[in-house]
Amino acid sequence: xxxxxxxxxxxxxxxxxxxxxxxxxxxxxxxxxxxxxxxxxxxxxxxxxxxxxxxxxxxxxxxxxxxxxxxxxxxxxxxxxxxxxxxxxxxxxxxxxxxxxxxxxxxxxxxxxxxxxxxxxxxxxxxxxxxxxxxxxxxxxxxxxxxxxxxxx
Amino acid sequence: xxxxxxxxxxxxxxxxxxxxxxxxxxxxxxxxxxxxxxxxxxxxxxxxxxxxxxxxxxxxxxxxxxxxxxxxxxxxxxxxxxxxxxxxxxxxxxxxxxxxxxxxxxxxxxxxxxxxxxxxxxxxxxxxxxxxxxxxxxxxxxxxxxxxxxxxxxxxxxxxxxxxxxxxxxxxxxxxxxxxxxxxxxxxxxxxxxxxxxxxxxxxxxxxxxxxxxxxxxxxxxxxxxxxxxxxxxxxxxxxx
Numbered sequence: 001x002x003x004x005x006x007x008x009x010x011x012x013x014x015x016x017x018x019x020x021x022x023x024x025x026x027x028x029x030x031x032x033x034x035x036x037x038x039x040x041x042x043x044x045x046x047x048x049x050x051x052x053x054x055x056x057x058x059x060x061x062x063x064x065x066x067x068x069x070x071x072x073x074x075x076x077x078x079x080x081x082x083x084x085x086x087x088x089x090x091x092x093x094x095x096x097x098x099x100x101x102x103x104x105x106x107x108x109x110x111x112x113x114x115x116x117x118x119x120x121x122x123x124x125x126x127x128x129x130x131x132x133x134x135x136x137x138x139x140x141x142x143x144x145x146x147x148x149x150x151x152x153x
Numbered sequence: 154x155x156x157x158x159x160x161x162x163x164x165x166x167x168x169x170x171x172x173x174x175x176x177x178x179x180x181x182x183x184x185x186x187x188x189x190x191x192x193x194x195x196x197x198x199x200x201x202x203x204x205x206x207x208x209x210x211x212x213x214x215x216x217x218x219x220x221x222x223x224x225x226x227x228x229x230x231x232x233x234x235x236x237x238x239x240x241x242x243x244x245x246x247x248x249x250x251x252x253x254x255x256x257x258x259x260x261x262x263x264x265x266x267x268x269x270x271x272x273x274x275x276x277x278x279x280x281x282x283x284x285x286x287x288x289x290x291x292x293x294x295x296x297x298x299x300x301x302x303x304x305x306x307x308x309x310x311x312x313x314x315x316x317x318x319x320x321x322x323x324x325x326x327x328x329x330x331x332x333x334x335x336x337x338x339x340x341x342x343x344x345x346x347x348x349x350x351x352x353x354x355x356x357x358x359x360x361x362x363x364x365x366x367x368x369x370x371x372x373x374x375x376x377x378x379x380x381x382x383x384x385x386x387x388x389x390x391x392x393x394x
Contacts, residue, residue: 020282
């Protein structure tokens with residue numbers, strides 16, 4: 001009975017439930033609306049705006065990065081094609097110069113051969129001329145010797 | 154009678170004594186409203202100072218408030234789910250802030266220095282009326298959340314996963330507010346009593362660790378209350394497949 005008085009006394013007690021309950025409930029509901037307009041909405045707006053800003057920036061940065069990668073790959077292929085082109089031009093030029101060299105060499109050889117042949121022919125003709133003259137002189141000399149021998153007899 | 158007065162005045166504490174306000178025929182616990190008005194006033198001043206100049210680069214108080222907002226959002230989102238947490242975030246946040254401010258205000262401010270004609274000032278959550286009011290609001294909220302999100306299909310929850318669950322689920326609707334209100338009430342009142350008794354018996358040093366423990370309990374209770382409220386709402390709006 002005493003314990004009952006302590007907890008559930010009509011006046012006072014730990015478990016004295018009265019109009020405080022509904023009024024407190026109304027107060028909390030009112031507080032919800034006040035905090036919503038004073039705290040949750042404005043702070044949420046700022047935070048979400050910033051989150052959107054950050055995520056937008058991240059997306060933009062990602063796009064830019066992928067673009068950069070694409071450009072890099074592009075440039076790499078361009079560089080490669082330029083390199084092969086350069087190689088092609090160099091080898092072409094080498095071939096060309098080789099050909100020119102060979103042509104020049106052949107021309108010079110031909111010329112040298114021709115002049116050699118000409119010189120040989122000239123030498124041959126002069127030799128035969130000299131030989132003819134020599135045999136003629138030998139003939140003359142032999143005639144002379146023969147005549148003199150005949151005369152002495 | 155002697156036993157009664159011994160109990161009520163034990164350790165110079167006035168347990169179960171109230172400052173009554175009478176308005177017409179109804180009676181109110183004045184000390185609960187006085188402390189709650191002071192604490193909520195302080196909370197509102199704090200919040201209006203922090204949200205006065207909102208900037209994109211937060212400074213000072215705004216930082217703290219944004220941290221708080223983020224914390225409450227995470228709590229509501231994990232318990233209620235991505236779909237409807239936005240609708241319930243202000244309510245969950247208000248519950249958390251109200252309980253937290255009440256508990257800490259009751260533990261940190263030396264209310265006992267202010268003498269009242271009857272009863273004494275303390276944490277508003279150490280009064281059963283406050284905790285029952287909060288718990289009933291949570292009950293109404295989860296019913297409303299379930300009915301507004303799923304219509305009459307909300308009651309499928311009672312026979313999910315089998316109809317055997319029906320009596321237990323109905324029982325749960327009563328035990329939920331009961332456990333919510335008595336857990337908070339008991340913890341905060343017990344903390345106040347323990348600190349009061351210790352201060353009476355050993356006024357020096359010894360109560361300090363218990364006071365710290367009380368602060369810890371107060372914060373944990375606020376978190377538990379808000380988390381459970383969010384969990385109940387999340388349970389009511391969850392889709393079963």
